[in-house]
Amino acid sequence: MTEQTPPAGDVDAAGRLVYATRVGGLTHLVGALRGVLGADIGLMDPEGSVLAASPVKTFWDPELVASARSGRHPAGTELLVRAIELEGTSVALLVARIREDRHHLLDVAADLAAIELSRLLAAQQGRRELAAELIADVLSGSLSEADAAGRLRVVGVDPEVPFRVLLGWTNSEEPASKRLRMDSIFALMGDQQAPFLRVHVGRNVLMIVPDDVAVERLANNLYRQLKELGETAGLGVSRPHTGGSGLRAAYYEALAATQSGDGVQHPGQLDFPRLLALANTALPLEVIAHQQLQPLIDYDRTHNSELLHTLRTYLALDRDTAATCEALFIHRNTLRYRLKHITEQLRVDIESTAATTSLWLSFLVSAPDDPRAVEPPRLTRRAAAEHPNEGDGPRD
Known part of the structure; x- marks a missing residue:
């Protein structure tokens, strides 16, 4: 997409940034910022992955960006970095290849980016809350298999393709739902559905992921995020399942696995009596x-x-x-x-x-x-x- 221009008439630089954000989101904001500063601009996630850049193919060295953010400027580099924060947490970095920003336009752009991300996050949360309600309907056991499969399709899960459930917990006094709210910034920028469904069941975090080689990596990543929230954390990984009854079975398998202790746990040989004791809804016993x-x-x-x-x-x-x-x-x-x-x-x-x-x-x-x-x-x-x-x- 090309940067849209504002209506005829002169507008100040800050106005151009506001207009670009309103009509084209963060990608247009990056382009407009390059126009008003006359410098290369990059938007990165905290791990250093480039989310947007102007010019598009500009190379950004994550190590140099990290050095500039901390106030160290290696010889021959001119970088200014501003953190984009949501609720006190840095979620992205806005980088300009300039020595100084006299008119504080980089700060203005960072504030606009935070506002835009907040808007996108609110929309994402709405979708996630709807997904949580649909998943709760499936877990309740009150739906027919056909209705349960329909609910799964609505939230982006193919009931005919094997999946696994990751169920995580942390001893943090603050529910994980307040801290683990955001999927990748890239998906958020595109207002896209996250690649893996993640909802909150009580104080626990539930993810539905494909049954493939990435399961362990995803489980370890989620466990690491949970571990950062509290002194102890645990995560259960279910066996592969399909369908609505399979989701219920996978949930209770993962729940039983979490009872084994901290860290990433697999169900092993299931403890049937423990599953019955854990359940407060009808279990898919045959599965x-x-x-x-x-x-x-x-x-x-x-x-x-x-x-x-x-x-x-x-x-x-x-x-x-x-x-x-x-x-x-x-x-x-x-x-x-x-x-x-x-x-x-x-x-x-x-x-x-x-x-x-x-x-x-x-x-x-x-x-x-x-x-x-x-x-x-x-x-x-x-x-x-x-x-x-x-x-x-x-x-x-």
Whole structure:
């Protein structure tokens, strides 16, 4: 876009800056400032990334800008830097390649930029509050799957593409919503939707991000921001999910992960009773139960084995080794071999009360109408003798 010119008639330099900001935002402000100062102008974020410049291809060295901002001017450099602040926080830098600003036009431009960013931020906050309401509707479990998917599309989340939930907290006395309000200045300048949905659920920060290689980097970045707000902070990362019920499952997975301590935490093997205790709305139990058992489902599908049925039978018979071997018609060594693999796949101690409670609840929820979930088939020794090819025999 080219810089728009004001109506005919002379206007002072400050008036030109005001007009440029009103009709074209920060990009036009940068162009107008170059016109009134007769110098190269740059707008940068605090990390040194150029957001706008006039001329467009002007190179700005972040280290030189940082030096000039602190009052140090290396030989041969002429830079003036003004911080653009919102609520006492520096959010951008306005840089001019000049030695002095006699008429304080750089200060005027910095104030105009702050006003414009405040306006854009207010609009962004309005969109975010709407998104938070829509996400709350999905998390409540009161919507059909189709309606939940529709809500997600409205806020820019494709319900058919796997996503993860990042849920963060901090011990700051001030809610994170008052401090972590702004997405990238670049997106804000373009009045664009942020690349990743971020809303506030109570005092926690919730982000929905794609399930790709950037998940860990995004999680660590959000954790770092939260850590800067308080002495301690934590962040839970969910497993990948799709759809409305998937968002609810992901939220509770991430919430359960945050209970593991400070830092970035992953859910690992879910603690079903803990999830039930944490929830104050209806949980997507079938989705969570399926996630609990997924490692065994995948292993059985790949190896044509029966680890899932073995575990279900073992738990249904109160972990009675003899009864389980009789019901499945397998040798004790075979059962021991299978239980070892089950432990490895689930990464839990299947002899612990907490683990067996979670797993048993998962079986009951995932197959409520399957009698084998509660009462496994019992193949007697006599029947086994009549069907010698059943079972997989002993293993060493």
